[in-house]
Amino acid sequence: MRLTKKQIIENRKRIVDAAAYLFRRDGFDAVGLADLMKSAGFTHGGFYNHFSSKDALVEEACRASFDSYTTRLAASLDASPEHFAKALKAYLSLAHRDDPGNGCPTASLVADVQRQSACVQAAFAAGLNTYAAILGKHLSKSLPIADAGSRKATTRERSLRLLSEIVGAMMLSRAVKKHDPALSKEIINASRAHAAAESLSGT
Amino acid sequence: MRLTKKQIIENRKRIVDAAAYLFRRDGFDAVGLADLMKSAGFTHGGFYNHFSSKDALVEEACRASFDSYTTRLAASLDASPEHFAKALKAYLSLAHRDDPGNGCPTASLVADVQRQSACVQAAFAAGLNTYAAILGKHLSKSLPIADAGSRKATTRERSLRLLSEIVGAMMLSRAVKKHDPALSKEIINASRAHAAAESLSGT
């Protein structure tokens, strides 16, 4: 049964979507092509009708993860000023912690990406830059105030620090979730309390 | 050729040390037993005279990484008050970024640990708790001041946030190091500038 071009494109998208989910949930190397194709509703062998190698899919899935995530984030933040605080609360939540497959690509892929090809690393770096730019755009709406050390932090510095903190908190929280759920929550809440303040005034 | 007991213990330690280095540098799953044993100066087959499985070594190496790292850190911090700022500067440095094999076990293993056995996750959680306790002990020497949002952050909250931030910054910096070295440095420096202030007054 030969498929229409439209159907082929649709099938390909199904594979990329499955990959974007599974790679974020389990990591690039932990997901095999057989399981991935099965999850997309196909058999193993058909993979190479769409991609030249696993690496090619990894790159595309990485890009797709960032695209959908940052697009949605930017739209939400542009909607109204108070959405910044809401977005931070949503980020630092148990729901986000427990659903990495649909969550922040940075937190899910940051460690894995170092073991991937140059193309994948480039896609990741591009996504991260976009991410930081979006944060910076909305942080700049609040005036930078003096640091405790009596120096002014630029908006760029503040957005990168905020990114480091929320990504770090999410990863740490996920890592101890099973064995130490109390600590897992504590990590998220520690940053959550501070993030609300950060979104208003900046420190 | 049978060895003395002392030599056997020494050989076992060589394997654990090699593992503690390679696992932190490349990740648990990316390091094969053949390469690991070769790196320790042995051949593949001898591995099972020392460990029942790879998982058993992963657990021991995880513990060993945390032990050596936190012991050294605690000793340094106890030496004198100004060592706290020094330790933070050393953490947020290019030297640390470029030597994960001897660096912070948390930053190296946090993502991998989720795919490992319960024993390994327990070892990680224990190490992280020790880590946070050490930071807390030294943060408590400086008085907590009001957050921008006019609430007081506890020492515990501050140590967890600090941990999230420096671990996150290190991971992000490493992830984009190859493809975007400028951003990599920027990430480290953004947190470095703030960390100095944090170590004195707390925000």
Place this chain on the structure above:
DNA sequence: ATTATCTATAGATCTATAGATAATGC
């Protein structure tokens, strides 16, 4: 001192699984 035993080692091998390819079918 001699003998028997124990065991870490090297190297070959087994089994499972991964990515990738080829042949087949609609």
Place this chain on the structure above:
DNA sequence: ATTATCTATAGATCTATAGATAATGC
């Protein structure tokens, strides 16, 4: 697109060997 197959590599197992250790004997 499916199915079967190929190839490489991983963890794990097995066997023979060497030589330290323990038990025995003088």
